Amino acid sequence: MLFIAEPVVGAAAGAVVPKDGYWQRIREICDKYNIKLIADEVMTGIGRCGENLCLNYWNIVPDVVVLAKGLSSGYTPLGAIVVKEDIYHTIQRGSGSFVHGHTYSQNPLSTAIGAAVLSYIQEHKLIERSKQKGQYLLDKLQNLNSLDIVGDIRGLGLFAGIEFVTDKTTRTWFDSALKINKQIANQAFIRGLITYPGGGGIDGIHGDHILLAPPFIITEKQIDELVEILSSAITTVENQI
Ligand SMILES: Cc1ncc(COP(=O)(O)O)c(C=O)c1O
Numbered sequence: 001m002l003f004i005a006e007p008v009v010g011a012a013a014g015a016v017v018p019k020d021g022y023w024q025r026i027r028e029i030c031d032k033y034n035i036k037l038i039a040d041e042v043m044t045g046i047g048r049c050g051e052n053l054c055l056n057y058w059n060i061v062p063d064v065v066v067l068a069k070g071l072s073s074g075y076t077p078l079g080a081i082v083v084k085e086d087i088y089h090t091i092q093r094g095s096g097s098f099v100h101g102h103t104y105s106q107n108p109l110s111t112a113i114g115a116a117v118l119s120y121i122q123e124h125k126l127i128e129r130s131k132q133k134g135q136y137l138l139d140k141l142q143n144l145n146s147l148d149i150v151g152d153i154r155g156l157g158l159f160a161g162i163e164f165v166t167d168k169t170t171r172t173w174f175d176s177a178l179k180i181n182k183q184i185a186n187q188a189f190i191r192g193l194i195t196y197p198g199g200g201g202i203d204g205i206h207g208d209h210i211l212l213a214p215p216f217i218i219t220e221k222q223i224d225e226l227v228e229i230l231s232s233a234i235t236t237v238e239n240q241i
Contacts, residue, residue, distance in 0.1 A: 001035040007054035010043035013201035014161030014209030015154055023058040036063040036087075042079070043159070046070030047121060048213065050131030050157030057156070063087060076113040077104070126216040134158040136220055137212070140227045147234050149180070149241075158216060162230070163201070164208040173206040180237065181208040187233035193226055 003026065009016040030037040039045075039062035044054035048070055051057055055065075065082040072078035081098070083091075091098055104110070121127060134157035141153045141160060151165030164180050166172045174180045181197035188195050188210075201207035214226065 001033065002038055003030055003035050004038040004040055006040045006042075006044060007057075007060075008044050008049055008156050008159060009201075010159070011196065011198050011211060013207070014163055014198055014211050015156070015159050016161065016201070017154055017156050020058070023055060023060045027060050030063075038062060038064040038066065041065050042068040043213075044156075046118075047127035047130045047216065048157055048159050050127065050134050052127060054156065071117070072110060072114045073117045075117065076110040078107075078110045078114045080114075121216070130158045130216045133216070133218055133220070133223065134160070137214070137218075137223050137226075140223055141230075143227060144231055144234065147231070147238060149174075149234065149238050155212070158212075158214055158218070160212045161209050162212075164234075173202050174208055176200075176205055176208075178241065179208075180241070181210055183237045183240075184208075184210055184230075184233050187236050188229055191229040191233060193229040193233070195230075 005026075007023065008018070027037060029035070037060075039053070039055050041053055041055070045065065045067045046052070046069070048054070049057070053065060055062060061084070063084050064087065066079070067082065068079035071080060134155065137158060137160055138153070138155050141155075141162065144150045144153060144162065148168065149164045149166070150162060151168060151171050152161075152163040154161050164174060164184070166174055176199060181199050185195045185197035196211040196213065197209070198211055199206075199208050201209055212226070214223070218226075
């Protein structure tokens with residue numbers, strides 16, 4: 001049996017950070033019932049949340065980690081599966097290889113680019129930077145709480161989500177037909193900011209959010225600008241509904 005999840009939910013719900021204790025309990029349950037724990041760190045891994053792997057925050061060692069995106073910083077398609085030694089040895093004793101054919105698998109160009117990206121990240125301490133600037137971003141984003149339709153602001157490292165609601169106290173969601181998330185993303189885009197709008201975080205249909213995942217080299221001045229643009233974009237949409 002397997003349990004697979006993102007340590008911090010990304011596109012599906014907008015940077016939802018679990019409470020402390022959640023991942024410890026999941027690990028305990030997996031250990032008790034001999035369930036392999038797979039961490040989908042495609043979004044959260046390689047420093048996005050301010051640690052090498054996001055699960056490091058809770059000192060959790062998964063059995064399998066899947067990685068992509070930040071592994072090559074998008075310069076080339078690259079993904080990886082990292083497994084604990086027992087899984088490695090089981091495969092080694094069996095077929096001797098992980099048979100998962102792809103035309104371009106084990107591509108030396110992609111792996112060389114991945115290695116260069118990881119060295120750059122390490123040399124320039126970009127993961128520490130993601131943690132520090134991520135805290136600055138989260139602090140600054142709190143300014144948006146004064147806006148009527150902002151229901152929640154959350155995140156970890158340079159990975160943040162903003163959820164939109166019709167009523168702050170009841171946290172009632174918008175009619176999904178209004179596409180509030182896309183309206184806000186469009187307004188931000190017009191002003192020069194690219195966001196990742198998403199929805200369905202409540203029940204698969206309802207719930208609007210935008211996800212922010214700026215580059216690790218972002219400066220505090222640029223974060224201030226990002227927040228100003230978002231504020232203006234959200235206010236414009238708020239005034240139109
Ligand atoms: C959390 C998560 N897992 C897995 C994937 C799929 O990764 P890939 O496109 O590298 O197969 C994505 C893609 O966006 C993702 O966000």
